[in-house]
Amino acid sequence: xxxxxxxxxxxxxxxxxxxxxxxxxxxxxxxxxxxxxxxxxxxxxxxxxxxxxxxxxxxxxxxxxxxxxxxxxxxxxxxxxxxxxxxxxxxxxxxxxxxxxxxxxxxxxxxxxxxxxxxxxxxxxxxxxxxxxxxxxxxxxxxxxxxxxxxxxxxxxxxxxxxxxxxxxxxxxxxxxxxxxxxxxxxxxxx
Numbered sequence: 001x002x003x004x005x006x007x008x009x010x011x012x013x014x015x016x017x018x019x020x021x022x023x024x025x026x027x028x029x030x031x032x033x034x035x036x037x038x039x040x041x042x043x044x045x046x047x048x049x050x051x052x053x054x055x056x057x058x059x060x061x062x063x064x065x066x067x068x069x070x071x072x073x074x075x076x077x078x079x080x081x082x083x084x085x086x087x088x089x090x091x092x093x094x095x096x097x098x099x100x101x102x103x104x105x106x107x108x109x110x111x112x113x114x115x116x117x118x119x120x121x122x123x124x125x126x127x128x129x130x131x132x133x134x135x136x137x138x139x140x141x142x143x144x145x146x147x148x149x150x151x152x153x154x155x156x157x158x159x160x161x162x163x164x165x166x167x168x169x170x171x172x173x174x175x176x177x178x179x180x181x182x183x184x185x186x187x188x189x190x191x
Contacts, residue, residue: 006115006130014038017075021068021092022082023048026106030080033119035060042076044068045083068092078114079103109134117141122148151184 018034020027023045031052034041041061043052048063056063064072068088072095073079079096081089081103089105093113096103105112109132117128118137122145129137129144147153166189168182178186 008117008128008130010126010128011037011078013077015040016077017042018078018080019044019073019076019092020080020082021045021072021088022080022084022106023052023063024082024084025049026082027080028052030082030104030106030116031055031061034080039078042072044072070095073099073101076101080106082106120145151180151186154184 013034014037016039018039018041020031020034020041020043023043027043027045028049028051031041031043032055035055041055043056043061043063044066045063046066048056052061052063055061068083068091073092076096079092079101081092081096083089083092084107086107089107090111093103093105093111097113102114103112104114104116109115115130117130118134118141119126119128120141121127125148127141127144127148129141131137131140144153166185168178168185
């Protein structure tokens with residue numbers, strides 16, 4: 001059996017419990033994204049960053065001020081092992097596996113059941129990139145998001161496109177320049 005490529009999907013976590021083990025910088029990046037997805041976050045860590053402590057104090061997440069314990073994954077739909085201790089991360093993932101819960105292991109991508117893409121937002125389009133190398137993924141994500149925002153990258157939506165003609169250029173400006181809207185129209189043009 002080979003590992004194969006990851007199967008990409010978008011998790012709809014609204015109202016679903018997600019366990020985050022660890023309270024450092026990685027958890028500090030993951031928890032806000034989970035909250036944006038509507039997840040109910042249960043955080044287990046003896047110490048947390050200031051931003052995570054603020055989220056706990058405001059009631060946006062539940063924080064257990066202790067190390068991970070057996071049984072903490074119960075009721076979770078997703079588990080994020082984000083501690084700085086590989087043995088703890090292994091225990092978190094092992095328990096998740098035992099209960100058939102998808103898990104992310106932040107310290108060892110090759111042993112993680114789930115990979116989180118480098119994600120970005122351009123208008124109403126969410127972009128996710130997986131390349132196996134987080135820095136490469138982030139660079140590609142940035143290029144795609146920038147292209148979508150500037151109009152240099154475009155794709156038609158599934159609905160029918162209205163026919164018409166758009167004139168781009170022809171004004172008194174510099175002939176080497178084009179407006180953002182002009183670039184968007186060129187990216188979407190059939191001819």
